[in-house]
Amino acid sequence: MVKSVAAPQAKGKSAEDKIFGANNRAVALSEKLGADKVINGTVGSMLDEDGNLIMLDVVQKAYKALTPKEIVAYAPIQGYPDYLEAAIDQCFGESRPEGYIRACATSGGSGVLHHVIHNYSEWGDEVLTSDWHWGAYGSMCNDNGRKLREFELLTPDGHFNMESFKANVSDMVAKQYNTVIIMNSPANNPTGYGLSDSEWDEVLAFLKDVVKGKDKNIIFVSDVAYLDYSGEKHECRKFFKKFGNMPDNVLIVVAYTCSKGFTMYGQRMGAMICVTPNKDIADEFVAINQYTSRATWSNSNSAAMKVMANICKDPAKVAELDAERAKYFHLIQERADLFMKEADECGLKYLRYISGFFITIPMEGSQKVCDELEKENIFLVPLGKGIRLAVCSVSKKKIHGLAAKIKSTLDAVGAKQ
Numbered sequence: 001m002v003k004s005v006a007a008p009q010a011k012g013k014s015a016e017d018k019i020f021g022a023n024n025r026a027v028a029l030s031e032k033l034g035a036d037k038v039i040n041g042t043v044g045s046m047l048d049e050d051g052n053l054i055m056l057d058v059v060q061k062a063y064k065a066l067t068p069k070e071i072v073a074y075a076p077i078q079g080y081p082d083y084l085e086a087a088i089d090q091c092f093g094e095s096r097p098e099g100y101i102r103a104c105a106t107s108g109g110s111g112v113l114h115h116v117i118h119n120y121s122e123w124g125d126e127v128l129t130s131d132w133h134w135g136a137y138g139s140m141c142n143d144n145g146r147k148l149r150e151f152e153l154l155t156p157d158g159h160f161n162m163e164s165f166k167a168n169v170s171d172m173v174a175k176q177y178n179t180v181i182i183m184n185s186p187a188n189n190p191t192g193y194g195l196s197d198s199e200w201d202e203v204l205a206f207l208k209d210v211v212k213g214k215d216k217n218i219i220f221v222s223d224v225a226y227l228d229y230s231g232e233k234h235e236c237r238k239f240f241k242k243f244g245n246m247p248d249n250v251l252i253v254v255a256y257t258c259s260k261g262f263t264m265y266g267q268r269m270g271a272m273i274c275v276t277p278n279k280d281i282a283d284e285f286v287a288i289n290q291y292t293s294r295a296t297w298s299n300s301n302s303a304a305m306k307v308m309a310n311i312c313k314d315p316a317k318v319a320e321l322d323a324e325r326a327k328y329f330h331l332i333q334e335r336a337d338l339f340m341k342e343a344d345e346c347g348l349k350y351l352r353y354i355s356g357f358f359i360t361i362p363m364e365g366s367q368k369v370c371d372e373l374e375k376e377n378i379f380l381v382p383l384g385k386g387i388r389l390a391v392c393s394v395s396k397k398k399i400h401g402l403a404a405k406i407k408s409t410l411d412a413v414g415a416k417q
């Protein structure tokens with residue numbers, strides 16, 4: 001028996017994250033053999049065509065211009081007002097929805113998810129997300145005594161699986177007071193899927209309807225971690241408009257983060273943004289989430305908030321930011337297009353990709369395939385029902401030939417697609 005002094009609810013927790021594990025092995029190997037000998041498709045950060053981690057120029061300059069006070073001061077628990085305004089503006093752009101909109105600073109998008117689970121679901125509740133989802137959702141639920149439940153994201157022909165979504169939501173609404181739903185769209189991690197205009201309309205109309213006249217609530221979390229690389233700036237934000245005019249018992253919480261859009265991953269800066277027609281619910285949103293921030297990490301990172309707010313105050317810097325994002329959005333699209341073209345040529349199936357950092361290759365036996373690929377210095381992330389390839393971090397040169405390699409390995413180990 002392994003000796004343990006952990007409290008009962010903490011016993012057996014273990015944080016061996018498959019993604020960071022594979023990444024660590026890839027990094028160690030490329031230090032040994034040279035970066036050109038290793039394909040590291042595990043990292044959820046943007047790397048340039050030479051394999052260097054990208055930090056946007058406009059963000060680098062803003063960091064260098066910070067004053068000592070901006071760097072080290074304790075910020076207000078809710079976040080600096082100029083940061084919160086900038087986060088709301090950056091998030092919604094031209095498509096700001098109607099209603100009361102309030103924001104609280106969080107530790108990245110992860111902080112938003114933590115606070116929503118903690119404050120809007122009860123101990124023992126289920127929280128709903130799609131079967132294809134970011135693995136941390138499950139840990140966040142378990143760590144808070146909740147259970148993650150999954151609906152099927154896609155139909156066999158690659159569209160949003162409305163039937164599965166509706167059936168799961170209806171069942172949960174029947175059983176629970178609050179139903180928290182996490183929807184990672186656009187640029188879903190790990191598939192790259194995003195809801196279409198009409199799919200959004202149907203989802204939101206259904207949510208209104210399913211709690212109509214009931215003393216039940218839906219808390220709909222729109223996780224937009226990859227928003228800034230999901231399409232043309234205004235076009236990809238249009239769906240936000242639809243979040244206005246929901247009833248009191250459908251609270252929208254947008255999980256906004258500076259991790260990707262500002263390449264500030266390690267700075268841990270995000271914001272939770274609510275949209276509601278009811279002032280009391282908006283006030284309560286700020287009160288309870290600010291309280292939870294105080295009770296967990298306290299204040300957020302001052303320097304990160306100031307960098308972001310200082311960029312957003314200056315239209316010339318915002319233009320620079322937009323241009324840099326557009327450049328990298330196109331680079332990622334080119335890599336994804338190349339992979340999909342070669343996958344089509346060799347008969348490797350992948351899930352419908354629209355935009356974002358990842359492409360998913362569905363299969364049974366993903367672990368075996370990844371283990372084999374590692375022997376050839378190719379590092380990918382095995383998921384329950386497939387393999388995740390980070391097109392944000394693999395150069396076009398290295399993507400070339402990768403689909404065929406995956407296909408031959410898959411065939412060699414007898415994995416099924």
Ligand SMILES: Cc1ncc(COP(=O)(O)O)c(C=O)c1O
Pocket residue numbers: 044107108109110111134184189223225257258259265269270
């Ligand atoms: C789907 C999804 N949501 C949210 C996040 C939040 O990241 P962070 O806490 O770094 O903002 C990530 C990061 O990988 C993600 O993949």
